Amino acid sequence: MTIIFLITSVILVFATALPICRYDAWWIRNFDFPRLQLFILIIFTLILEFLLLDLSSIYTQIFIVAAFSCLIYQAWWIIPYTPLFPVEVKTSKCDDTQKRIRIIIANVLMSNRNAEGLIELVHDYDTDVLVTLETNLWWQMHLSSLETVYPYRVPCPLDNKYGMHIYSKFEMINPQIEYLVEPDKPSIHALILLPSGHKIRIHFVHPAPPSPTENEASSERDAELLIIARSVAETSIPVIVTGDLNDVAWSKTTRLFRKISGLLDPRIGRGMYNTFHAGYWFLRWPLDHLFHSKHFKIKRIIRLRNFGSDHFPLFTELVLEGEPCNEINGLDADAADIVWAKAKVRSQNVSKNDVP
Incomplete structure (x- = not known):
């Protein structure tokens, strides 16, 4: 014994x-x-x-x-x-729909064929912006019914499990598809115009995970997240970064991303919202994320029902409150964090200037 x-x-x-x-x-x-x-x-x-x-x-x-x-x-x-911890993002009591944005992140699993299940979720939650990951031409065709409701779209169909599509009710200004670190791993960047007239800078990402079948190290993933972090840290307009980061919320890399960017995590003090793996209840952790600047408060964050993917979709409803409203919250970077972040970025020979 x-x-x-x-x-x-x-x-x-x-x-x-x-x-x-x-x-x-x-x-x-x-x-x-x-x-x-x-x-x-x-x-x-x-x-x-x-x-x-x-x-x-x-x-x-x-x-x-x-x-x-x-x-x-x-x-x-x-x-x-967990609810044992103080919330990092305040709950919004504002009912101004002109300043509201509802986002669904959905890693569909490219081989999954239940497009109707995802479409039902999008309509059930009156979604403003849908982010789909692992979507190829089959998914693009079977989500085409959304085009009547979502006039602004950015398609990036790929068959390597890194395709990405954005469907938006709100106008997207100058959307750009970029391959920031790896030549076959896209990210999408745009300004979104809310009905109130306010602009939001938004970045949709899906870096590859460290694994024996993908990248032997996390260097590529970390560098992509950190150049975005360094880029958004220098802007004064509202920011959202969302997608499948292939990293958990509590990792050192994700914390470093939050420190450098200054963005907040609405899950802090609320729950883990584990989105992967949908098929194994005993092996679940939060891989799909939404981080935002201090200009927002949160109305709702919900892990949605599964529609056949290995990821649960994640729904987040934010309200733009104008001036920064969570000033004392978040993580602060010290000198060692800044040095570490710069070293990770240099290892991939990329720069914050590569980010639109």
């Missing part, structure tokens, strides 16, 4: 400590993802240690201290994404 708990303790400590390092290798960065699962596994392990082991044994005490330390560390990362 002691040997079993020794092996378990080593595994839990290894899985908890490994992501602390800043190496970009995929097999290291992937330990950023299952923090909730590890948290639950550590609690289960602690219960078994108290029930099955001799509490007077020095080995048992070491096992318990190790597990409890891992539990505290994992909790530090995930508690902000």
Whole structure:
């Protein structure tokens, strides 16, 4: 029994400590993802240690201290994404529909054939902007019925699982498709004109994940997010960045993105809204994101029902409140963060000037 708990303790400590390092290798960065699962596994392990082991044994005490330390560390990362933590974005009480924007992010899974299920969701939630990811020509054709309601569109159909389409009720000014880091991974950038006449700068992204079948390191993903972060940090107009970031909300990279950009996460203090994997309830984490500047308050954020994809769609309703209204919230970058961000960007030979 002691040997079993020794092996378990080593595994839990290894899985908890490994992501602390800043190496970009995929097999290291992937330990950023299952923090909730590890948290639950550590609690289960602690219960078994108290029930099955001799509490007077020095080995048992070491096992318990190790597990409890891992539990505290994992909790530090995930508690902000629960109602136990103060909200980062204030709830809007404004009913001015002229300053409202409702967005659905939907990674459709390219092989999925339930386009009607997505169309139903778009209509059910009276969506203003639909962002589809992994969409190819088949999806473009089967979503064509939306074109009567969404007159402003940016199509980028691809068969490599990185196609992207934007459907908007609101006018999009100077929309641009860019390949910021990798030649086959697009992002879309535009100004959106609200009915109130206010302009919003919006960026739609879907960088590749670090994995043995994609990129061996997270360098490309991180660089794309950080050049966008550095670009939007210099603007005074309202900003939204949204898409499938292929990174979890609590990772060091996502936190670095938030620090450099100054953008807020409406999930803080509300919930995780785990969008992936829709097929496995025990392996879920937040991969689809929406971050925004301090000009917005939030009305609603909802993880929508599945329509056959491996991702749940994410619905967010924001209200533009004019002057920045969440000034004291968010994360601040220190000198070390700025140096780290610049190093990640330099590694891919890209610049914030590449971002429209």
